[in-house]
Amino acid sequence: MSVARSSIDVASTPRKSLLSIGQVLAKLTPEFPELSPSKLRFLEDRDLIAPGRTPAGYRTYSSEDVERLRFVLTVQRDQYLPLKVIKAYLDDRDAGKNPSLPVTNGVHGASMGDDQARYTKAEIVEAAKASAGLLEGAVTAGLIQPKKVYSGSDLVVLTSIVEASSFGLEPRHLRGMRLAVDREVGLISQAVNAANGSTRAMSPSELRDKGRELSGILTTLRSVLTHDALNRLES
Template identity: 50%
Template sequence: MRAGAAAPKPQGPGTNLLSIGQVLARLSPEFPDLSPSKLRFLEERQLVTPSRTESGYRKFSPADLERLRLVLTMQRDYYLPLKVIRSYVDDLDAGREPVLPGGLQVSAAPSMLPGGRKLTREELVRESGATPMLLNDAVSASLIVAGDTFAEESLVILKSLVELQRSGIEPRHLRGFRAAAERELGLIESALIPTARRSDASSRAKALDLAREIAAQLELVRSSLIRSALSRL
């Protein structure tokens, strides 16, 4: 067994184990970019530890499948680097109640994580508690992209705008946020150039993870600067 590898899991007669192909069949409808190389990459990062047959084939348990669904959902919906996700799931395994960067809390159950659903304008306004005018102002300030439907992230933003409005902060005060986000994206893209030149699936997965890692570090810098400024008030 290679160094750092997880010990093989018991495979009793009643254990319902899945091959890589079966895992892909179960998860690909939710995560179209999932591939065998990405599964191996997640295993290398110790985010999932499938058992092995005597011939060396990977076999995934139902718990492995749910762990993969959790990790992939957190990547897709929270844009988190694998380092942060690994720390999160380690805390879950230790019986703690971890908190994501920014104070966001999620349930350990994958079904409780925000999904990739689309909301109509009426659903977005109703679920956020916003007024139609606030949504219009958010679109005008380029905080939310206009469309017939809206991504789950728009709901997060609009809920925050509802709270900010109670403190007298309107979307028009935040017009510079979109430009700042685009500048950060430019920094991330520049850092990814060496990795992005390679087109294989493993390199793409590593590039995406690096992008999330850089974004998380930029968020930490921004939060620290704000906290430092607040301490002078």
């Protein structure tokens, strides 16, 4: 289900209740500094928002549009969810359903998926709007472990791969990410054990909790470094 195009009649709607692109940017850029007109148009192209139009064709945004934008941008920034997952959630909400977003691990908002969810091969392919071949490619690349029943985390991974494929990336191109994760887990394990020092050995659950805490810190660091590197490409 796509977002219905706004049918706001600007002639009958108080002018003060509608905002231009510039006014929306002024309202939201303090929270989202990277927001731009092209980003707004991109979200519109993805059917995540549906601004109205003036008779001259200029976009207009209602207060509901602004709050929807704020939600999309917040979830994308804080939970690292693919736009396709966010759109599916909003489509269900618009249809009057009571959907839930994939849960987070509570540390810097990194999305971990709902590990209580279970999917067969056919179900996860349908939920991610992927193909069986793409799932097989993800398994071959080590991005998803081979199994008969898949988890919510697997769904987030597969959905992200589907999103990446729109940029021409295939699972084989992402194999390096699996290797980088394995190296990072080794680094985290060493750091957590070293920080524990000569005190009592940590239980597996304590080791996981500490590891997730450090993982959240490293995720934020990696995100900022990537962001800065991309900014340098523009200069």
